[in-house]
Amino acid sequence: MQPNPRTANAKKDKVAIIFDAACAVIRERGFHQARITDISRAANISYGLVYHYFKSKSDLFDAIIAEWSVIGGHNTELLLTWRPHTRSKRLPEEDGA
Numbered sequence: 041m042q043p044n045p046r047t048a049n050a051k052k053d054k055v056a057i058i059f060d061a062a063c064a065v066i067r068e069r070g071f072h073q074a075r076i077t078d079i080s081r082a083a084n085i086s087y088g089l090v091y092h093y094f095k096s097k098s099d100l101f102d103a104i105i106a107e108w109s110v111i112g113g114h115n116t117e118l119l120l121t122w123r124p125h126t127r128s129k130r131l132p133e134e135d136g137a
Contacts, residue, residue, distance in 0.1 A: 055093055057083045059107065062100055071101065 061083035065074045076097055080087045094100040 051093075054085070054089070055103075057085065058090055058093060058100070059104055062104060066101070071097075076100075 058079065062074070062079045065078045065082050068074075069078065074097070076090050077087055079097075079100070080090050083090070090100070094103060
């Protein structure tokens with residue numbers, strides 16, 4: 041049985057909506073302050089639907105980065121707002137230094 045092209049297109053459309061919303065929320069709040077709830081609200085979809093397509097916020101971000109690299113890295117503003125998670129050490133600008 042062949043995959044239904046309508047279903048494949050619908051999935052691509054939903055993923056694109058989630059990507060756009062995630063980029064907007066991460067750009068506004070930063071990676072660590074962005075919540076899946078915020079992303080789902082911005083995308084006007086259910087919270088669970090984000091998790092249907094992505095296991096976690098990190099998984100979503102990894103997919104965005106992979107897509108970003110494929111299209112040539114046009115959304116550098118998103119990358120500039122992201123900071124890797126560091127529990128043991130804070131960055132100087134976070135400490136006010």
